[in-house]
Amino acid sequence: MFSSAAIQEIEEIRTKYPNARAALLPALYVAQREFGWLSRKAYVAVAEQLGVPTATVRGVATFYAMYKQKPMGRHLIQLCTNVSCMLLGAERLVDFLKTKYGLEPGGISSDGRFSLVIMECIGACGTAPAMLVNDDFHENLTEKNLQDILEKYA
């Protein structure tokens, strides 16, 4: 079940739309923040709160890449490897994360500290290669500064 704060947040979101169904995407964001990822429990909570079938909630959520379908590390690395980032060395960064942190694309580090998701363009092409760690942009990455940046995320 949702916390009362989360219920209140979803109810406020609902007022922005003419029907409850339209609040589904924002409600899923609330759910993954509350539950850490979109577990069965999270789907049921969203479904009950909005009066939408659980199967519909899950069907919609699994369409979108940014809803978490499994437990994640404490910090989420979203690294872009699309063309602009690839031209400037994003693949080397993927290799570096593999050797240095044991991170496979889509995987989680063994200490549970990081998850890695490969992204399809995060709009930082002029400062490529780039990544998001949680909500923060990090740009002009090299192996060296990538390591320095990640050290800040305990």
Place this chain on the structure above:
Amino acid sequence: METILLKNIQNPNSADITEYKKAGGYASIRKALGMEPQQVIDEVKKAGLRGRGGAGFPVAMKWTFASADPKFPKYLLCNADEGEPGTFKDRPILEKNPHLLIEGMVISGHALKAEYGYIYLRGEYPAAKHILNAAIKQAYDNNLLGENILGKGITFHLSVHQGAGAYICGEETALIESLEGDKGQPRIKPPFPVNVGVFSKPTVVNNVETLSNLPYIIAVGGEAYAKIGTPDCPGPKIFCVSGHVEKPGVYELPMGTRLKDIIYTHCGGIKGGKKLKAVIPGGISTPVLPPDKIDCAMDFVNMPKNGSMLGSGAVIVMDESVCLVKVCHRALKFFEHESCGKCSPCREGTGWLRAILGRIENGEGMEGDIDTMLAVSANMLGKTFCPLGDGAASVVQNFIKHFRPEFEEHIRAKKCVVNG
């Protein structure tokens, strides 16, 4: 040229309403709300403003269709789902100049007699979400959004709707589906969103950059605005340049600036003095150009004549060290990942093209692979619900058209012929 869209963004507090007003912001709202909605549409028509999302559709025409529909309420949606790879032109507006967009949306809302607006923001821009929400709150607090704006009896409500990482939601009917709480799969057209859009009501979907032109058009008038750029495509354009140039970044220049000048004059030429090999001029979906085709005006009319498209104005520059088989393969991986799965030519076609390009890149290409790719592409082009499939097919067709020998050598040598 004075900057209009990226005005004042060097100011570290540019996203704050006080700074925006200090720089002359929100003067156009007052002027526009004193005009009849039709007068606003007429000014936009005189300005010749075209949509900046990629299609270049005349804005006044779209507005006229929605305005003429008798159904109410009407909705104004801002497409901030900037996902076309290579594109980062809307991000500075969203993060640094949010009040310009809000002002543009209130003006547009008035023109359309729309009382509700949503900014559909891509999930990959978390900072922009916070900045926009703070700016919207400031606008409400200053009676620039909400009921009876500036005492003019006009209502416009605005909120941010965050996407969740689906490129396809940049397509306007997919965006509408997503806003309604569904999978972002495009709708068949007609009916068009101007008649049956979000919540089955008349809906205008305009790009961030498009809407951000409105305050200036109202300030100086359509005729003065139309003097910027080219007669067929007036106004300023934000070009975003990435890849192998000395100074990548965003450049606000008149529409019709030549591609060659963007690369060599504004961006300082090819990085490290290397040789230019290829340019993708308008985001990854637009046809690639070889170096002898870059002396061309960047606008919606001249780029198609030159064999490509303006797209989002996202210029990706590649030097001589780049393996184009690899670039094409990466592009198709993207399209396969982002195909929504609704129609089979796109769902199957992107997968097969990716697979063939993958085996060529891995040194397992076979004789006939190029023709197979051309046949698959031909079976996608014009046969899909939305332009994603067309984009994927034309990427392959144009890489082969301009760089076929490199693909052939790759297949014959069974390895990369550029980087060994």
